[in-house]
Structures are given as structure tokens and as C-alpha cells.
Amino acid sequence: MLKTAVVGLRDIGNLHADCYRSSPHAEVVAVCDIIPERADAAAERLGVRKYYDLPTMLEKEDLDIVDVSTGGVERGSDHYAPTLTALEAGCNVLSEKPICNNIEHAREMVAKAAEAGVCFGVNLNYRFSPACRKAKQWIEEGRLGEINFVNKVQWIRSSGKTEWYHMRALHPHSMDIIRLLCGEVKQVHSYMKRREGNICWSNASINMLFESGAIGHLNGSYDMTRLHPMERTEIGGTEGRIVFENVFEDLWFYPHDSTEVTHVHNSIFSDLTCFNDTFRVRIHRFCEQVAEGATPDEIEGSGYDGLRAQEMIEAAIRSHQTGDVVEVPL
Ligand SMILES: NC(=O)c1ccc[n+]([C@@H]2O[C@H](COP(=O)([O-])OP(=O)(O)OC[C@H]3O[C@@H](n4cnc5c(N)ncnc54)[C@H](O)[C@@H]3O)[C@@H](O)[C@H]2O)c1
Numbered sequence: 417m418l419k420t421a422v423v424g425l426r427d428i429g430n431l432h433a434d435c436y437r438s439s440p441h442a443e444v445v446a447v448c449d450i451i452p453e454r455a456d457a458a459a460e461r462l463g464v465r466k467y468y469d470l471p472t473m474l475e476k477e478d479l480d481i482v483d484v485s486t487g488g489v490e491r492g493s494d495h496y497a498p499t500l501t502a503l504e505a506g507c508n509v510l511s512e513k514p515i516c517n518n519i520e521h522a523r524e525m526v527a528k529a530a531e532a533g534v535c536f537g538v539n540l541n542y543r544f545s546p547a548c549r550k551a552k553q554w555i556e557e558g559r560l561g562e563i564n565f566v567n568k569v570q571w572i573r574s575s576g577k578t579e580w581y582h583m584r585a586l587h588p589h590s591m592d593i594i595r596l597l598c599g600e601v602k603q604v605h606s607y608m609k610r611r612e613g614n615i616c617w618s619n620a621s622i623n624m625l626f627e628s629g630a631i632g633h634l635n636g637s638y639d640m641t642r643l644h645p646m647e648r649t650e651i652g653g654t655e656g657r658i659v660f661e662n663v664f665e666d667l668w669f670y671p672h673d674s675t676e677v678t679h680v681h682n683s684i685f686s687d688l689t690c691f692n693d694t695f696r697v698r699i700h701r702f703c704e705q706v707a708e709g710a711t712p713d714e715i716e717g718s719g720y721d722g723l724r725a726q727e728m729i730e731a732a733i734r735s736h737q738t739g740d741v742v743e744v745p746l
Pocket residue numbers: 423424425426427428429448449450451454468469470485486487488491492494497498512513514539540541585
């Protein structure tokens with residue numbers, strides 16, 4: 417069993433801990449939070465050891481996996497220090513998204529994981545939904561033919577405390593799905609809008625050109641609602657079109673040469689009945705890969721994948737600042 421410790425024990429860290437506990441490959445042995453009451457409460461709930469700083473935990477525990485469920489500025493600044501410390505100690509790390517709100521730090525994290533030769537994953541949980549996996553399988557089987565375009569929306573109701581909060585905290589998911597299914601993006605151009613009096617650019621319209629020559633568009637918003645579908649991905653190819661909606665609910669395939677539409681609907685008896693279940697599916701896969709001895713570059717939803725999504729986001733931000741079409745650095 418992989419000895420696992422969770423760092424950062426608010427809602428998400430506690431959810432992660434439960435996901436590790438239900439994995440057949442992992443056990444939670446310790447928790448760590450710089451706010452003692454949070455570590456105390458989680459340790460008591462889970463029946464594990466507690467620490468108030470990561471270096472002490474790493475000194476006392478022999479860990480296989482360190483889970484970084486901290487937050488910080490734009491929900492990502494506090495991933496940097498614990499991730500580097502755990503990687504330096506030789507632990508496999510699964511960090512929450514965004515990999516980091518600071519792109520230089522994100523690059524450093526990926527470089528450190530490569531240097532340490534350990535597995536580094538980011539919680540890009542949307543890509544682990546059965547609908548997304550099936551969509552990827554259909555694309556790889558050639559059912560869509562050559563990809564022409566992608567249209568993606570990602571909407572939620574939230575407020576952002578900084579200018580780029582919406583972009584950096586929400587769109588790691590969107591960018592990751594777009595890149596996973598359609599390949600590397602070469603250039604982006606964006607327009608953004610914010611509500612009167614709002615500091616955060618809460619609506620974004622981003623055009624993309626892919627290395628393959630395909631074209632794409634992302635519409636993101638923090639000004640929508642949690643009452644209706646929050647996500648839709650539509651990909652058109654030379655042979656057909658796929659649409660999947662609300663992360664894991666429905667997937668359709670529309671072949672160009674037939675009226676027979678394939679619809680895959682998530683059953684209420686399935687493994688995924690609510691959004692939190694996507695965390696379990698993702699975390700179980702990370703544990704499974706580490707337990708099976710996957711090499712760092714075999715990790716699905718890796719630190720590198722998290723970095724690529726963040727590079728796309730930073731390019732979109734630069735485009736909004738300058739008005740230019742911006743190259744996404746490779
Ligand atoms: N993947 C998803 O779909 C999804 C959904 C929601 C949130 N998230 C992510 O989950 C993360 C955590 O969210 P949250 O709402 O629980 O965050 P939070 O900010 O409420 O809690 C973070 C906790 O980490 C602790 N912490 C910070 N730095 C620490 C350190 N160096 N050592 C030990 N503890 C430290 C804090 O004291 C706090 O208790 C965020 O990065 C967020 O973006 C992901």
C-alpha cells in the first residue's frame with residue numbers, strides 16, 4: 417500500500433483524503449496543515465498522525481505520495497513550496513490545479529519533478545471522466561476523421577479577487593481538455609469582459625490555432641449559474657462531430673454520413689453520480705499508476721500537462737493585455 421499524506425486540509429484536502437482511503441492501492445497515514453485546528457480535525461476524523469509543517473512530516477514519515485491540496489492566490493500560489501519540498505524529498509506528488517498561478521514557478525515545479533525522477537500529477541480531474549475518455553478513444557480510432565474545430569464553454573458562478581482569477585483558477589480544466597483532445601495550441605487571441613466594478617476579467621472569449629492547423633474557441637465565464645450545465649465540448653472533424661456535456665453526463669457522436677446518432681448517457685447507477693466523484697476517479701488512477709510502477713512521463717494528467725494548460729492561459733492573458741495574437745511557448 418502506498419503511504420500517503422495530504423497537505424492542506426480544508427474542503428478539498430479532506431475530499432482527497434477520502435479518495436485515497438477508498439483506493440485499493442493507498443492508505444492515508446498523515447495530514448499536514450499550517451493551521452493546527454485543521455490538521456487536528458482531519459487527523460481525528462481520519463485516525464492518522466498530524467503535522468503542522470511539511471519538513472517535519474517528511475522527516476518523521478516514510479511517504480510514497482504527498483498530496484498538495486493547498487490553495488493561495490488565484491487558488492494556486494501555495495502549491496509551489498510544498499510541491500518542491502516533497503519532490504526534493506523523493507516523494508511522488510499529486511497537486512491540485514492550477515499547477516501554480518505563477519508560470520515561472522510552474523516551470524520550476526515540472527523541472528524539479530524531472531530532476532527527482534518521481535511521478536508528478538495535477539488534479540486535472542475532468543479528463544478522467546468516462547465521457548472524456550470515450551471521446552478521446554473515438555478520436556484516436558479516427559471516427560471524427562481529421563479535426564477541424566473545437567468549441568468549448570466552461571461556465572460557473574464565482575467571484576474573483578484578482579484580475580486573472582477566473583482565467584488561472586477555472587481554465588486549467590478547459591485548456592487541458594482542449595489540448596488532450598485536439599493537440600498543442602500554437603497561437604491564441606482573446607477578448608475579455610468584466611462586470612461593472614469587478615476587478616476580475618470574469619468573461620473570456622479565446623480563439624486558438626492548433627499545431628495541426630485546426631481552429632478552436634473557448635468561452636469561459638464566472639458570471640453564469642450553478643443550476644444549469646457548466647461545461648460543453650464540441651469537436652468537429654471531417655467524418656463527424658462529438659459533443660459532451662457537463663463533464664460526465666452525456667456524450668454524442670454525429671456521423672456526417674448517417675442519421676444514426678450515438679448517445680452515451682451516464683447512468684444514475686454509474687461510478688460517477690456527482691462532481692466530487694471525478695476527484696475519486698482521478699486520484700484512484702494516480703495511485704494505480706504509481707502502484708504499477710508507471711514512469712513519470714506515463715502519468716496521465718501530469719505536472720507537464722498542468723504546465724501546458726497554464727502556458728495557454730498565460731498566452732491568453734497576454735493577448736488580452738496587448739491586443740495581439742500570442743504564440744504559446746513550447
Ligand atoms: N480540481 C477541481 O475540480 C477543484 C475544485 C475545487 C478546488 N480545487 C482546488 O483545490 C485547492 C484547495 O482548495 P480549498 O478550497 O480546500 O483551499 P483553501 O485555501 O480553503 O485551503 C487550503 C488549506 O491549505 C493550508 N495550507 C496552505 N499552505 C500550506 C502549507 N505550506 N503547508 C500546509 N498547509 C498549508 C491552509 O492552511 C488551508 O487550510 C485549490 O488549489 C483549488 O484550486 C480544485
